[in-house]
Every structure is written in structure tokens, then in C-alpha cells.
Amino acid sequence: MTSRAVLSAGSNIGDREGFLRSVVDAAGDGLVAVSDVYLTAPWGGVEQDDFANVTLIVDGDRGPRDWLEFCRSCELAAERVRDVRWGPRTLDVDVISVDVDGVTVVSDEEELILPHPRAELRAFVLVPWLEIDPSATLATSDGVRAVADLVARLDPAEVAGVRRGGALS
């Protein structure tokens, strides 16, 4: 099954850029685009260090579950520990959306909810995504929306907390 996925990766412990780079390396030839690195204020109410985030677009001969496995294997390689929800981590990789044959996959299984139900609220996902795909759309609970419109609807303070750094080295 050939598909295109949008993934979000974030890190706020240790070699943040190195952990983000490891996701790009794992994507290999499947990488379609990766955003610059964004330094982002923590989302979710836990007091912690700022994150470094990227959004990636990847193609592959994989189904939605295989993308989740891909994300988990990247997290495992970074020795990610599951501790506090929305807390600090070496590497978090989420599947934001998957298209199979140009059709967006919708799933409400607990193990893999697609599109990611909180992506529409997260400037740290949407702003980098917009950089690499200005015409991106996201299927939300409210229908299909332009990512640009979703960003415009977020709290401006939230968007201002997402600062563009440079390209991943």
C-alpha cells in the first residue's frame, strides 16, 4: 500500500536537533519535505523546557499502522520514556494525517486516531506544516479546513510561541 503521511516530531531533552535529524534519516528516500526547526513554547500546560519541532511529509509503501510503527521505532531509538502526559521527552513522533491513493484515512481506533485529533489545536504542528505545504488541508471534527485557516484561528500568543529557526543540519 503506497501512502503519504504527515508526521510531527518534537524534542525537549538532550540533543534536540540530533533526535529530529534521526527521524529524517529514518525516512530515507521516502522523505518528501521537512520543515525548518521551530523552537516552540510547551503546549499542554506542563511546565518544561521549550521544544524543537519539525513537520515532515513522507511517502512509503506502508499503511497507516506502519507509519505508527515507524514513529514508535524512532522514539524507541531515542530511548523515549513514557512518563508525564504532554511532559518532557527526548523524541515524540506523531502521525498527523495519512493519504492512501489521495484519499485521507479516517480512523477512531484508540491506538491510531486519524487525522490526529489535537493537530488542529497545535501551532507547533500546523505552522511548520504550512511552511512545507502552503496549500495543506486537514480533516477536522468540523470538516476539511485549510491549515492556513486553522492557524489564523489559533490564539495569536500560541502562534507567536512558535519561532522559526534554521534548517536541520
Ligand SMILES: Nc1ncnc2c1ncn2[C@@H]1O[C@H](COP(=O)(O)OP(=O)(O)OP(=O)(O)O)[C@@H](O)[C@H]1O
Ligand atoms: N495519530 C496518532 N499518532 C500517534 N499516536 C497515536 C495516534 N493516535 C493514537 N495514538 C496513540 O496514542 C498513544 C500515546 O501516544 P504518545 O505517548 O505519543 O502521546 P502524547 O504525545 O503524550 O500525546 P498526544 O497524543 O496528545 O500527542 C500511543 O500509544 C498511540 O497508540
Ligand SMILES: Nc1nc2c(c(=O)[nH]1)N=C(CO)CN2
Ligand atoms: N511545543 C510543543 N509542546 C508539546 C510537544 C511538542 O512537540 N511541542 N509535545 C508534547 C508531547 O505530547 C507536549 N507539548
